[in-house]
Amino acid sequence: MAVLSALESGPASLSRLVRVTGLSRPTAHRLAVALERHRMVARDSQGNFTLGPRLEELSGAGGADRLLSIAQPVLVQLRDLTGESAQLYRRQDDVRVCVAAAERSSGLRDTVPVGSELPMTAGSAAQILLAWEDSDRIRRGLRGSHFDATTLAQVRRRRWAQSVGEREQGVASVSAPVTGPGGKAIAAVSVSGPIERLTRSPGRLHAQAVVSAAERISERLRLD
Structure with missing residues (x-):
């Protein structure tokens, strides 16, 4: 939920996720990638993390x-x-x-x-x-x-x-x-x-x- 909340304001790099959530870099990356597999998180053309299409479907x-x-x-x-x-x-x-x-x-x-x-x-x-x-x-x-x-x-x-x-x-x-x-x-x-x-x-x-x-x-x- 911390990762999703951090993305509410727009796309974020891994460094920004770490800064906003307070999570360690490996943990933030692991959670973001896991959410991406379930389409809760996606990536934009620059590789930044964004909210994924599954949220809108739900x-x-x-x-x-x-x-x-x-x-x-x-x-x-x-x-x-x-x-x-x-x-x-x-x-x-x-x-x-x-x-x-x-x-x-x-x-x-x-x-x-x-x-x-x-x-x-x-x-x-x-x-x-x-x-x-x-x-x-x-x-x-x-x-x-x-x-x-x-x-x-x-x-x-x-x-x-x-x-x-x-x-x-x-x-x-x-x-x-x-x-x-x-x-x-x-x-x-x-x-x-x-x-x-x-x-x-x-x-x-x-x-x-x-x-x-x-x-x-x-x-x-x-x-x-």
């Missing part, structure tokens, strides 16, 4: 109930606006989990039950949840994926992703990020349905609506 999990209560009515509105099923996904290790959904009531639809675990290697929501990760996690996440680094760069620039037949043949989707502190994607809002309705350019039809829904959820999270 914080996000702690606020999951609040996220769901805010997101559910927005998903219903998104479904009604687009006429397609709407979902909210969170990342858990190497999968993404559907944590909330608003299903199309009739006709051909893409049904993703709440609790479903889907791969992080395919689909527009997977692109969103990977695009704002650190470079090492992106590099690992791209192994065996249906998209590449260029695709993720485009996703970050336009702030939405689309997929056509990536996860499941005949299904298309559009997703956008729900953002937390620092602008990182903590969840992905999606609409999905058959290619016959969404076409092979689903973003052209629904990107604006999905981005707007994700931004409303993000804003409510910051304000509440």
Whole structure:
């Protein structure tokens, strides 16, 4: 905890950790490296220690109930606006989990039950949840994926992703990020349905609506 508290004010060299914590140099180094293995601590481009991504993930999990209560009515509105099923996904290790959904009531639809675990290697929501990760996690996440680094760069620039037949043949989707502190994607809002309705350019039809829904959820999270 002394090491994590020392990093709260920003990146720190090993010498600074020793000075702030009062720990011996070998002990400070051993603890920082152990925390790094568990992703509680990371390193910046200069090799300084920083707070790691696992802390934000744990914080996000702690606020999951609040996220769901805010997101559910927005998903219903998104479904009604687009006429397609709407979902909210969170990342858990190497999968993404559907944590909330608003299903199309009739006709051909893409049904993703709440609790479903889907791969992080395919689909527009997977692109969103990977695009704002650190470079090492992106590099690992791209192994065996249906998209590449260029695709993720485009996703970050336009702030939405689309997929056509990536996860499941005949299904298309559009997703956008729900953002937390620092602008990182903590969840992905999606609409999905058959290619016959969404076409092979689903973003052209629904990107604006999905981005707007994700931004409303993000804003409510910051304000509440």
